[in-house]
Amino acid sequence: VLFTQFLQSCLLCSIMFSSLKGVSLTAAKERGQLVFLEGLKSCLDLWFGEEEDQSGQPSPLQFISESASDLKALFDFVRLSLTPASSDSWKCPVLLVDDLSVLLSLGAAPVAVLDFIHYCRVVVCSQLKGNIVVLVHSNEDSEDEENELVVNSLCHHSDLILWVEGLATGFCKDVHGQIKITRRVSLELTGEQDVVQIYQYKIQDKNVTFFARGLSAAVL
Structure with missing residues (x-):
């Protein structure tokens, strides 16, 4: 399971809910069944100049500090997280993105966000036979054309x-x-x-x- 999270409060809610249903996210992470990207921490690391992690790889949210809204680093994080380190491979993985609208708020272009989801679908759904669950926000009276473009496109392909x-x-x-x-x-x-x-x-x-x-x- 790959879990992309941008709000720490949502993570706490997820842990509480999953524990009630007999699933411990902490235990799953220790067993290597869960890969978690703490988006808030990644943003702070970028803003304070810590752009690379201990492995020397660029931050998944590298686009925040660059002029171009390229989400390639974020996709590489997803792809590498699903690459088996041993003979064991991911079986029917689930990619959870909570929430995709935040990427737009951080400056990513709608086309870049949709490209990111497209390539994730190729890896997670087509190659690994898994699923992608995405949270987005929408409102019938919304004047945010970029967000509505992403929402409509996701609905069309879901x-x-x-x-x-x-x-x-x-x-x-x-x-x-x-x-x-x-x-x-x-x-x-x-x-x-x-x-x-x-x-x-x-x-x-x-x-x-x-x-x-x-x-x-x-x-x-």
Whole structure:
């Protein structure tokens, strides 16, 4: 598993959630099953002049300190992380990018971001038969054309889209929002239409409850 993370707070949430589900990210990292890029630390190292790590390789976020928004160093980090150090190789790896919109905020061009995802798909999905999970932010009223370009392109090439949003009617104590799950069956060129399912959810202390629309605990 390769996990690219840009916010330390999100990492803590991920560890808590994974531990609850019987998966320890710390143990997985010790066993070599998890490669983690701490984006915040990498940014600080660049800003304070520490542009290379102990192995002599350039920082994966090298583009921040350069005029051109080239994400080749970030892709090389992904590719090298998936290169087996021994006879053992990665089987069905998962690349998690949280979140891709941050790359745009750091100055990367939309074309560079989409190229990065394209080459990651070639390595992770085509060659290693794995999967890529990407988080992006979008808003129907957004005027950020670059971000919307990336979002639309990702949706066009994705097999599964999870669209999470708040309720159109506003805040509700028992229902915090809804999630639309779109399975891109149309990509298989079988003539079938995409399968769309919509659920509502409630965020609890250490869990998230999903239910069909109109079937929350308060209604029942």
